Amino acid sequence: MLLLIPGPVMTHADVRAAANRDIAPWDHAVRGEIGSLLNRLRILAGGIEGIHAALPLPGSGHFIIEAAIRTFVPPAKDQGQDAGGGILIPGSGQYAQRMMRLARAAGRRVVALDVPLDQPLDPALVDAAFTADPTLTHLGMVYSETSTGIIHGPQAVGAVVRKHGRRMILDAVSAFGALPANIAAHPEIDALVFTPNKCLEGLPGFSLCVSPIARLLERQGHADSWSFDLADLYQNGLENGHGAARFTPPIQPMAALHTALDRLDAEGGPPARLRRYQDNMATLYDGMLALGLKPCLPRALQGPIIMNVLAPESDKWDLQVFVETLKRHGVLISNFRNTDAPSMRIGAIGAIDRADIEKAVLAMGRALDELGLRR
Structure with a gap:
């Protein structure tokens, strides 16, 4: 069967074969393999050693988006009231709407920005929204909105976010591995999130985030969740070794992603x-x-x-x-x-x-x- 869907995508036989074995995730050698995988992904995202970290989380892209929102966006000060703070999310399609729902469910204030569904995001709209509400801390943007097929490039929008001194969560779930991504060139980004089963042509089962280490250290204990705390996930690596998992990881898809990255390099x-x-x-x-x-x-x-x-x-x-x-x-x-x-x-x-x-x-x-x- 030829799959023509936005993910999980068709994979190469070598990628599937890499997952066809039993693996002990707590073995120190395997921990090293996971650490190596995270280093490769950090480099692929343009991250700098000692400045940025790649973090894996079991679950789909929605899981890592929720984790990023919980970790980096401060919660609303007064539930149900317009108390300031929060995240600006352009309503570019269904996946932007899902980001809004995740943020609201996490108790974060959401300001929805009405935008045309058939046009790339106009940076001027973001500029005006931040000017109108100086309390907003973040922009949440979908890079490749698969509900329409349109691309919202982060370059010009990121410049507006930097100008206002705000932060960005970039949903690159269906973009990463093909469309340009360089977190070092975007100091405004708190979280560049993606999954292995889209343009990386890996298997589903986990999601990933590349973030500035300084921001992870600043946000320890702010997620209102243990499972979705990216700062805690980073701290676990410091305490138990790079690549160490807090909970049982989806180790077979992780092994397959190594092979998928080899194929990406060869291409x-x-x-x-x-x-x-x-x-x-x-x-x-x-x-x-x-x-x-x-x-x-x-x-x-x-x-x-x-x-x-x-x-x-x-x-x-x-x-x-x-x-x-x-x-x-x-x-x-x-x-x-x-x-x-x-x-x-x-x-x-x-x-x-x-x-x-x-x-x-x-x-x-x-x-x-x-x-x-x-x-």
Whole structure:
């Protein structure tokens, strides 16, 4: 089955094979392997030894986002009241909305910023929001918003955050490993968060954060949680050795990520991977047009990770029926949509190339014909 979803993505056989063994996570040799993995990820994120640290947390990307919010964003002083402080979150799509929910559930004040869903985030909007509310401490931003497929680059927005002396939590879950990421060039970032099962082409099971060590030391004991305290996670490494886990880690996916990073290095690093994904997306975009379908975003704004495509204008259209029909032709896409209008989400990332996308387009054409939906 060819997976064309934004994650977990198609993986190489060598990556899967690396997880096919029993591993004792508390063994000192394994602890060293975990420490080595975290060093590789810190370097990949542009982190500097002794200045930044990479931290792993069991669970999906939502887990590490919640941990970052709890660790770095101060809690509201007066529950239910507008007491100042808090985090500004541009409402760029479903995953921004989820960040808002995580923050509110953690007792943090959230200020939602209304932004167009089909445009990159305008730094001027962030500038105006921080000017209007000088008590806000953080910006929470989704780098690659897979509910729409658009990219919100952190460069210009980060400059605004620095200008106001605020901090940033950057959700790079579906961006890291392909899109540019350099935390050393962004001193405003408290947490650069990501997972292994997107552009890194690893297995799901844990999430990761790269943060400034000084900020981790400042925020000890502020998470209102033990499991989600990144400062405590860092302190555990200081006390028990780099790579030591507090609780049983997802050790097989960690072992697989070592192999996935080897493959990333062999490919030429994130720039080369991005070029492959861009080629995949260009092939997919052309293919959708050839099928008579319309992508939700114009080509100039279409990101390389995932595409939203408007459904055929037909009373026969049913997304789940189309997904099941397409599966019989060997291709799996997302079985839910994030747009108001009927649409479908198709991924272009993972261990796939242009030939796989071309096969998928042919399969989609056959599925449309089978369902009487082809124009």
